[in-house]
Amino acid sequence: xxxxxxxxxxxxxxxxxxxxxxxxxxxxxxxxxxxxxxxxxxxxxxxxxxxxxxxxxxxxxxxxxxxxxxxxxxxxxxxxxxxxxxxxxxxxxxxxxxxxxxxxxxxxxxxxxxxxxxxxxxxxxxxxxxxxxxxxxxxxxxxxxxxxxxxxxxxxxxxxxxxxxxxxxxxxxxxxxxxxxxxxxxxxxxxxxxxxxxxxxxxxxxxxxxxxxxxxxxxxxxxxxxxxxxxxxxxxxxxxxxxxxxxxxxxxxxx
Amino acid sequence: xxxxxxxxxxxxxxxxxxxxxxxxxxxxxxxxxxxxxxxxxxxxxxxxxxxxxxxxxxxxxxxxxxxxxxxxxxxxxxxxxxxxxxxxxxxxxxxxxxxxxxxxxxxxxxxxxxxxxxxxxxxxxxxxxxxxxxxxxxxxxxxxxxxxxxxxxxxxxxxxxxxxxxxxxxxxxxxxxxxxxxxxxxxxxxxxxxxxxxxxxxxxxxxxxxxxxxxxxxxxxxxxxxxxxxxxxxxxxxxxxxxxxxxxxxxxxxx
DNA sequence: ACAAAAGTGTTCTTTCTACACCCATGG
DNA sequence: CCATGGGTGTAGAAAGAACACTTTTGT
Numbered sequence: 340x341x342x343x344x345x346x347x348x349x350x351x352x353x354x355x356x357x358x359x360x361x362x363x364x365x366x367x368x369x370x371x372x373x374x375x376x377x378x379x380x381x382x383x384x385x386x387x388x389x390x391x392x393x394x395x396x397x398x399x400x401x402x403x404x405x406x407x408x409x410x411x412x413x414x415x416x417x418x419x420x421x422x423x424x425x426x427x428x429x430x431x432x433x434x435x436x437x438x439x440x441x442x443x444x445x446x447x448x449x450x451x452x453x454x455x456x457x458x459x460x461x462x463x464x465x466x467x468x469x470x471x472x473x474x475x476x477x478x479x480x481x482x483x484x485x486x487x488x489x490x491x492x493x494x495x496x497x498x499x500x501x502x503x504x505x506x507x508x509x510x511x512x513x514x515x516x517x518x519x520x521x522x523x524x525x526x527x528x529x530x531x532x533x534x535x536x537x538x539x540x541x542x543x544x545x546x547x548x549x550x551x552x553x554x555x556x557x558x559x560x561x562x563x564x565x566x567x568x569x570x571x572x573x574x575x576x577x578x579x580x581x582x583x584x585x586x587x588x589x590x591x592x593x594x
Numbered sequence: 595x596x597x598x599x600x601x602x603x604x605x606x607x608x609x610x611x612x613x614x615x616x617x618x619x620x621x622x623x624x625x626x627x628x629x630x631x632x633x634x635x636x637x638x639x640x641x642x643x644x645x646x647x648x649x650x651x652x653x654x655x656x657x658x659x660x661x662x663x664x665x666x667x668x669x670x671x672x673x674x675x676x677x678x679x680x681x682x683x684x685x686x687x688x689x690x691x692x693x694x695x696x697x698x699x700x701x702x703x704x705x706x707x708x709x710x711x712x713x714x715x716x717x718x719x720x721x722x723x724x725x726x727x728x729x730x731x732x733x734x735x736x737x738x739x740x741x742x743x744x745x746x747x748x749x750x751x752x753x754x755x756x757x758x759x760x761x762x763x764x765x766x767x768x769x770x771x772x773x774x775x776x777x778x779x780x781x782x783x784x785x786x787x788x789x790x791x792x793x794x795x796x797x798x799x800x801x802x803x804x805x806x807x808x809x810x811x812x813x814x815x816x817x818x819x820x821x822x823x824x825x826x827x828x829x830x831x832x833x834x835x836x837x838x839x840x841x842x843x844x845x846x847x848x849x
Numbered sequence: 850a851c852a853a854a855a856g857t858g859t860t861c862t863t864t865c866t867a868c869a870c871c872c873a874t875g876g
Numbered sequence: 877c878c879a880t881g882g883g884t885g886t887a888g889a890a891a892g893a894a895c896a897c898t899t900t901t902g903t
Contacts, residue, residue: 358708428656429654544857568902571855824882825874825883
């Protein structure tokens with residue numbers, strides 16, 4: 340079976356078993372060193388990138404579909420995953436241009452499939468080191484890109500990433516969602532670098548320390564992170580139980 | 595043409611010209627005296643109520659479709675209208691039960707129309723006095739209901755209203771969206787009552803005055819509101835221009 | 850021993866909260 | 877003239893912002 344036949348079979352199948360005209364796109368944020376990254380796929384045989392996405396099976400919850408897409412690309416389960424916007428403009432992007440850049444575009448031929456596609460955006464926050472990015476059969480490569488240095492993107496995916504970024508910046512001020520982007524054990528300076536990456540501005544170390552500890556959801560371990568030059572920082576863990584309690588009480592604001 | 599035939603024709607038409615399987619529901623908030631209200635329709639021949647909703651024409655932007663629905667029910671244009679959530683659970687409500695209560699449910703017969711419907715929620719904030727609620731041919735009545743005293747609702751519309759309410763409560767803390775719920779000229783106590791209705795708790799008059807005036811987006815008129823007993827309060831107007839500027843700068847938080 | 854990051858407190862400023870009295874109006 | 881809601885300021889508490897030096901570690 341040639342690649343083109345494979346693609347056609349795949350989309351015929353989607354047309355049949357999925358909700359027509361509705362797709363979902365996942366903006367998967369990862370964090371490494373001081374950089375906030377997004378997971379992207381390179382469209383087969385091109386230098387064009389796009390967000391991991393998928394379709395919703397006819398009797399499947401949209402949230403479940405998003406979890407499925409995420410699992411397929413990252414191998415991770417039970418991720419922090421949140422719907423953030425429906426992209427429903429009549430003309431979301433220049434279709435001719437996108438098809439040209441894709442070389443082999445998605446072959447939706449079915450009459451049941453509408454001309455235009457509406458898309459739900461989800462964002463996920465993951466610990467980048469736990470992820471082995473996996474390309475699908477429509478892409479040659481799956482990798483992390485710094486949010487400030489994105490490659491050429493297909494569709495309206497640049498716009499979708501912008502909206503997702505704006506969303507997590509606001510969210511970060513209300514709840515410490517950033518904790519999902521770090522490994523189980525982390526240091527305060529690592530957490531601070533994460534906040535700085537998401538918010539896009541430097542923070543004062545002393546004030547940061549006070550505020551984040553004031554939330555009462557971090558526990559200091561006896562261990563320290565060694566191996567690097569300089570003073571070794573303490574490791575902390577996230578207190579899931581207290582976090583849940585604080586979420587309900589609503590006292591997790593961080594500005 | 596009997597009502598049943600009319601209904602069938604209508605839904606045949608929708609199946610043909612609209613995006614299949616996707617609907618939209620509008621939570622239209624109005625404010626009057628001290629009460630925050632929602633506009634509801636009474637399903638023809640029943641005592642069951644539901645949100646005004648509609649479908650998206652195949653080449654229509656979802657935002658435009660929401661504006662259209664809103665215009666049809668309220669006669670208003672250029673409303674404050676915002677998408678807030680996609681309701682995409684595989685089972686959103688007990689269908690058998692809803693059909694029974696509806697007596698004559700929406701007759702989607704077409705093969706192109708999926709079994710389950712996904713719905714986008716929009717909320718609108720309107721000046722209740724500018725609105726003449728209009729029922730459509732599927733409903734006997736269109737009227738305002740206090741958010742704390744809702745009647746029996748069809749589908750998952752109670753849940754949709756709850757999510758909308760939670761959303762505007764959060765939004766209100768970040769931008770003075772409440773101004774859309776009042777007439778052009780209003781008094782500070784009226785505005786305070788609106789905030790109290792949305793937030794669901796009393797506010798201190800002096801602190802409220804300070805904070806709201808601190809935003810620098812209200813202009814005091816020379817007129818006062820007379821006609822009622824007691825001291826006549828000043829009228830204020832909303833400074834659109836400064837509001838736009840403040841929105842961009844992000845200094846409109848109100849907690 | 851040196852360079853570089855970690856850790857830690859205090860002061861000042863701003864914002865938030867609580868609280869009470871006189872005034873104007875229509876009835 | 878009375879009842880009722882409108883209008884206004886201040887003091888104390890809490891939270892936010894600015895700021896510098898010592899400690900630790902690997903090289």
